[in-house]
Amino acid sequence: MRYETVIGLEVHVELATKSKIFCSCNAKYGAGPNEHVCPACCGMPGMLPVVNKRVVDYGMKAGMMLNCHINRTTTFDKKSYYYPDLPCAYQTTQWFAPVAVNGTVEIETSKGKKSVRIKQIHMEEDAGKLVHDIAEDTTHVDFNRTSVPLIEIVSQPDLSSAEEVEAYLERLKMLLRYAKVAECAMEHGTMRCDVNLSVRPEGSDKLGVRTEMKNMNSIEAIKHAIEYETARHIDAIENGTEVLVQETRRWDDIKGKSFAMRNKETAGDYRYFPDPNVMPVVIDDAWFDSIQASLPxxxxxxxxxxxxxxxxxxxxxxxxxxxxxxxxxxxxxxxxxxxxxxxxxxxxxxxxxxxxxxxxxxxxxxxxxxxxxxxxxxxxxxxxxxxxxxxxxxxxxxxxxxxxxxxxxxNGYVMSNDTGLVEKVVKEVIAAEEKAVADYKGGKEKALMSIFGRCMKELKGNCDPQTLRTILTDTLNKM
Amino acid sequence: MKFYTAKTDAAADRMVVVDDMILTKEMPTAAGSKMLDGYMSLFDAEVVTRLQQAGYAIGGKADVGEFAIDMLGETSYNGTPEADGTLVNASAEILKEGGVTAVVGMDVNGSVRRAAAVNGLVSVKPTYGTVSRYGTIPVACSGETVSVMAKSADECFEVLKAIAGHDDKDGTSLSEEQCAAATAQDAKVCRVAIVKSLTDGVDAQTAEKLAAAKAALSANGVEVCEIEETKLSAARIAWNILMSAELCNNVSRYDGVKYGYRSQNFTNIDELYTNSRTEAFGDLLKTAILFGSDTLSTENYMKVYDKALRMRRVIAEAFDAIFAQYDAVLAPVCAKTAYTTEDVKADRYLSFTENLYTAPASITGLPTVVAGGVQLIGKAFSEGALLAAAKLFEKEGE
Incomplete structure (x- = not known):
């Protein structure tokens, strides 16, 4: 039996704003640990989120680049989970009314052109980073990345091969970079990708069991992982080597294998609800038009x-x-x-x-x-x-x-129009390059090049080559 | 009995005390919880800055019940303030001691209003968004409001004027014009409604206070009518859902890792979280956390939380309908004029039922003035007018 792979991607992209999404801390990558932090992005009580308008600008712009419908009233919601890199134990994201929905991205592969549907783009804050010190057996938390603005671009399951996934990611990068909203460098972690994958018999309209691979950060790893997962799913279906379950898996690029992380039963309940501290963002015509006018x-x-x-x-x-x-x-x-x-x-x-x-x-x-x-x-x-x-x-x-x-x-790089100077230099060089001049006179055309080169050097390059050539050959021919 | 969680020796002509929900750089802020025992904020709350700019010295921090969701402060980790078995409130006791113009505190679940009511003091809970919540311990952000309690309506008004105003640091802060409207006194309360279902279940003394306020208003030419609007009494359940859900989310940041109480009894991070929270949080708070967590679960969100959000709108519309004909609603603040330690022992969740009277204004963010043991709830930005009207009966509660 022939199978087809069904892939949907969730792509996280860090927005290239100067400051963070809800505070004025520097959002730039690369500072020393916990240098870009304040009580707000460290989750200290009493700080209130104030939406960075530029983040909404960029979110809208990304949506427009991906042919999305822009929700004119877009809201922020809280997503709860415990993790040491999440200082409030909730992430502020968009669950109920994301900034952009229903878009398309056109891709081209060896099989031709294809349109990939975008389900939604939502804005959210990034989490911090855990740094494990194996020697000390401790874990350190760096909150520099906390509250750096992200957009998550969720595609429909319209992709069917590693080649299409690569074309899609390259196209996203190009569009977002053209719009100057994001760097999209997987090597810096400013673009990360979750791959949702299932396999079904070719022609079937029923989706197979889906697995998700989180936080993939290189196109090569993604391609490798897709091939591995596809083979694993087919093997399970054909040979019953294992029972496929809906689960989150971790891709180990060194081992070249994926490993189960958590399944549906043990997945946490994120308890989404509207963030009462962030008023709905209403995008009026003037705002919408100004972003549209700024599209590249x-x-x-x-x-x-x-x-x-x-x-x-x-x-x-x-x-x-x-x-x-x-x-x-x-x-x-x-x-x-x-x-x-x-x-x-x-x-x-x-x-x-x-x-x-x-x-x-x-x-x-x-x-x-x-x-x-x-x-x-x-x-x-x-x-x-x-x-x-x-x-x-x-x-x-x-x-x-x-x-x-x-x-x-x-710096003396301006051409000289002084033919007197050129003639003077030519004479000096001819006088100095007796052998080359004799060679040239003896019929060696090549010798002219070395005389010409020396003249140009003496003139510091500031002479039109044609003028020099004329004066030089005239002078030589007159000898 | 502990009324202050921290006190300065500041001496000034004009002094205020803030409650322990309001962050101060110079004094610890614990929100009445062992979880934040000794917590020093890196910054002052906006109201603290504004009070100081207006020339008030901050004399100290009044103790509160754990995260201010209880009746009168009885769940403070410092112990239950009481006198001969009767619950007393730290902020009210500080005011009665004298020497301070007002106590500025966080009204999360009506405790400031109740404290004013049972002590014959005056309080104003201004329109949501007119006083910045920047630097206040977050619990139920969609409805909690910085409030002022004092001995008189005039003092409340004076301090309210100092703290009201737009603040860029609070995304829910209203415009400067709207904030200014809240401290204008050009409007006048002429017609007042008493909503029958909101007077149910009160004891005789409370009924007397209500009658006295009604009489004082009528004697001064204010028309007082009795009407029925049963939707207002449903505010309690909706508010309990919204408050608990937001509380659950807001207190989840207290995990014993970065600051606050840390259990010494753990072998991994999950135990650190669990044991710190188990050891530091009190019973009422734990109940609210569990209840709030449940209402937000995928299973219950649409069945419970979303309905409560819709109820908020229904209640706001019910108020709108009343305010089309009346300037204010006159209502009791609590069912009794005093509560005992036995009351809260017998019913640990008393503040989740007695808030029948305070929840309508909490859930809608409407301004409320307590005086003479009763309250006037008005339309948005009418606190100036409400305070002026309250002067007619503020002495009735004494």
Whole structure:
């Protein structure tokens, strides 16, 4: 018998707000233990939650990016459970009226295009982190992450393979990064994934027994786990190796196996109820419209515009739309220099390769696009040589405040139009390079290159190569 | 007998005491519970800051019953305050001692109103949202209100003006204009309703107080009518459900790990939680936790909790209908003029039945003024008018 796998995902994404969801603590990842905490996010009595409006902005924006209906009145609820990393013993989340519902995400795999339905997106606070000290046999609690805003994106069980899951996650990342609401870096834990999976005979409309794997944090692990679970389910159905039960399982990536954590009977009752301290958030037309107006152009729309209006090749356009940061830098540079092809070349062959070499993500690009445009213009206009242009770009990576025009002048990178100087340098070099000159005169064309190179070096690159070549060959030919 | 859980030697012309539900940086706050014995807050409650800004010195902390859900403070971990077998209330005793303008305390389940009523004092429970709850120990957040108790309506009004106002730190805090409306006295109480089902079951002395208040109002040209609205007496059950559920959730943070009481008897974290809570919480609180937990279970949520939420709206609408014709409801605050240690021994859950009279205003957040042993419940933002009307009978209870 042939089987099909039915997968639904719950994806947690940390929102990239400056402060936490209910207090003004810094929400940034990476501080020392318990440095980003206050009485509110530590659950001390007497502090009241005040909703960070920016979180609702981002929640709405994420919903719109995923084609969701936005609930114009959205409410917060309390979910109770005991765990040492949850200081109030309840998490404030959205249970009854989440910010966004009923969306879709379009994905593309080797099997073609598919639309994945989104059940809902809800906003909630993250929990803290437990740090186990094996040597000391103690556990420490770090509350920095407590109350960092999250959205949970719940899909319908519309996915059927590891490949589709990967395409879906990549698409989510791209959309949320384009909207600038989240970093979505699984390696930082800013994107985490629960996988709900069941298996049924192909063509059946009845769902099989579902298991859930919690807190998966790499796409490779997710793919591996899906393959393992699918095989385990089929084996159980076909060979009766075990009785499948609805349960939560933990994926052990090192062992390459999943293990039962808790089943339906032992699962806690979360006792959800509306949080009386957080008033319902009412999204009026002005608010809704302002978020809608702030939505970015989608990657496909950018691709179409770049190829059709700006005349870029499909390859160039594909490279640029990989990241919103690349697109924005490119667009700002193009606005200044007016040459899309040149701007794309600088982006792809210079900037992207520097980022790759430095093992930085494209989203980490911090070069000011306008400044890049000015630099490109300097090179285009023959005011700065291309090699010197690259040096300026390298400096701009180190110091984002550099203004190319001023920097070129201050560092002697401006082309000289002084043919007198060029002629003087050519004469000096010819005098010094007796052997190369003799070789050239003897018919070795290649010798010209080394003379040319030495001249350019003496001129610090500040000469239009064509001008130098003309003066140099004229001078040599006259000898 | 212990009335203060902490006292400063602050001496000032104008002094107030806050109750032990209100967090103070300088003095411990225990909420009447062994669980928070000696707990030092990192910050002052907003009302404390406002009182100080208005020139009041905070003279001390009045003891309360455990998380302020009991009758008059009898469940405090410091012991039951009583005199010759009669329950006394710490805040009321401090006021009677003299030297303080008012006691500012948290009215969770009517204990401040009851204390004022049985002691012939005046109290105002302002409209929900007009006084910040920032820095108050949370129990039943959807209805509990910072309240003021004093010897006179004028003193209550003076202190209320100092603490009312919008606070960004409390998401349920109302706008500055709405808060200002609560301390305006331009409206006047002209027509008062007595709801028959809310006067049922009171003893003779309480009935007399009600009659005296009615007479005083009538003598001053206020029309007093008897009406029937049975929905108001259903507020008690709905409030008990909402209060217990919220309480269960709010006190679940006290687990003995980060602060507060920690059991010495544990071998793993589950035992640490369980034993700390078992040893530190009192019986009434444990009952409320169990009851609240049950009402929120998946099985009971729609059957119980959701119905209570709907009841809240039904009761608010019943009040709206009354206030279309009347400015206030005149009602008893409790069935008796005094309670004994025997009363609370015989019925441990007395505060969950005697709150018949206080629950209607708790669940709706409506302002209530207690004076002369009875209460006036008014429409939102009418506390100024209620206090003015209460002056007509505030001496009746003495």
């Amino acid at each position: 152009e989608l990657p496909e729309e950018k691709f179409a515009r770049y190829t059709e209006e700006l005349g870029l090749s499909e390859y160039d356009a594909t490279q640029l739309i990989k990241s919103i940061a690349l697109c924005e830098c490119f667009e700002a540079a193009y606005a200044v220099c007016g040459n899309a092809k040149d701007a794309a070349n600088w982006m792809i062959s210079e900037i992207m390769s520097i980022l790759n070499k430095r093992q930085m993500t494209y989203d980490m690009l911090s070069i000011n696009g306008t400044a890049l445009g000015e630099l490109i213009k300097l090179v285009m206009d023959g005011k700065v040589g291309r090699a010197n242009g690259k040096k300026i770009l390298a400096a701009m990576f180190e110091d984002t405040t550099i203004e190319p025009v001023a920097y070129a002048e201050a």
